[in-house]
Amino acid sequence: xxxxxxxxxxxxxxxxxxxxxxxxxxxxxxxxxxxxxxxxxxxxxxxxxxxxxxxxxxxxxxxxxxxxxxxxxxxxxxxxxxxxxxxxxxxxxxxxxxxxxxxxxxxxxxxxxxxxxxxxxxxxxxxxxxxxxxxxxxxxxxxxxxxxxxxxxxxxxxxxxxxxxxxxxxxxxxxxxxxxxxxxxxxxxxxxxxxxxxxxxxxxxxxxxxxxxxxxxxxxxxxxxxxxxxxxxxxxxxxxxxxxxxxxxxxxxxxxxxxxx
Numbered sequence: 001x002x003x004x005x006x007x008x009x010x011x012x013x014x015x016x017x018x019x020x021x022x023x024x025x026x027x028x029x030x031x032x033x034x035x036x037x038x039x040x041x042x043x044x045x046x047x048x049x050x051x052x053x054x055x056x057x058x059x060x061x062x063x064x065x066x067x068x069x070x071x072x073x074x075x076x077x078x079x080x081x082x083x084x085x086x087x088x089x090x091x092x093x094x095x096x097x098x099x100x101x102x103x104x105x106x107x108x109x110x111x112x113x114x115x116x117x118x119x120x121x122x123x124x125x126x127x128x129x130x131x132x133x134x135x136x137x138x139x140x141x142x143x144x145x146x147x148x149x150x151x152x153x154x155x156x157x158x159x160x161x162x163x164x165x166x167x168x169x170x171x172x173x174x175x176x177x178x179x180x181x182x183x184x185x186x187x188x189x190x191x192x193x194x195x196x197x198x199x200x201x202x203x204x205x206x207x208x209x210x211x212x213x214x215x216x217x218x219x220x221x222x223x224x225x226x227x228x229x230x231x232x233x234x235x236x237x238x239x240x241x242x243x244x245x246x247x248x249x250x251x252x253x254x255x256x257x258x259x260x261x
Contacts, residue, residue, distance in 0.1 A: 002035070002119035003253065004112060005179055006141040010164075011157050012128035014149040015184035015213060017044040019245075020125035022219075022238070023145075025228030026246035028081035032120040032255075035074065037063070038087035039108075039137050040127040046086040049077045050226030059086040064094050064107045064136060070115045079228050083119075091133070098132050105132070105172050109140035130164050138165060139172040143179035148200060150186040150193040150212075155200070179252070182245070184213040211245040214238070 007020045017040065024036040038045040039060055043053035058073050063085055075084045098104040116122055124137040138144060144165060148154050169176050181204055187193045201208050213219075219238030222229045229238040250256075 002116040002122050004122045004141045006124040006137040006144045008126040008144050010130045015147040019147050020123050021048045022229050022242040024082050024123045025079045025230045026242045033081050035083045035119045035122045037085045037124050039124050041091040043087040045125040048223040053088050056086045056088040061091045063111050070111050095132050105139045108136035138168040143177040145179045147182045147184045150196045154196045180209045182209050185215050186212045187215045211248050213241045
């Protein structure tokens with residue numbers, strides 16, 4: 001049965017989509033079967049894997065609204081072992097349309113129950129908000145990864161997100177765990193980056209992934225070519241970082257890869 005992992009932080013520009021796309025791709029390279037769900041109306045994960053969001057007619061909107069069979073929404077990507085349920089701007093409407101529905105927080109969870117057995121991991125790329133779509137993602141998830149940018153406002157809003165996670169645990173999903181906090185956009189030359197790393201590790205200790213994602217030009221370039229970093233430049237620091245994260249993630253989940261054996 002597939003483990004469902006949400007990538008969430010209500011702050012924009014902290015590396016959520018970069019992490020969702022590249023963690024999925026690196027897990028695929030490590031022979032895990034992965035489904036990436038783009039739960040952000042901006043559809044950056046969709047374009048980041050080579051699909052034009054304007055051409056998407058069936059995707060996450062239909063998944064959450066229970067329109068048709070979820071299996072029919074799955075797209076095969078060029079990345080080995082990685083499938084996608086894509087997003088489109090019409091996903092914005094879900095926030096309004098769910099308001100009057102019974103058990104509105106459980107719409108995504110009940111849809112994923114029909115397909116999660118097909119995968120080892122389902123990765124949810126959340127929007128930079130704490131709206132109903134993100135609450136649906138946290139209600140459906142087994143765990144959440146929180147990317148934190150290594151910059152001045154890194155911890156701003158983190159308390160609010162953790163309060164939202166605790167609220168979801170209390171009201172909708174008592175089994176939701178925090179998989180880990182992931183430090184992103186790290187620049188070793190900057191004293192501020194090192195201060196943020198030290199502060200986050202002092203506050204949250206073992207909750208923080210050992211792997212740190214460094215700033216990397218190739219990592220920034222890859223989405224414009226519709227590719228994950230492992231497909232775009234497997235020798236880059238970005239690819240090395242995300243492969244390291246994927247291995248650490250699997251170790252935390254008790255999975256031993258053929259490579260680690």
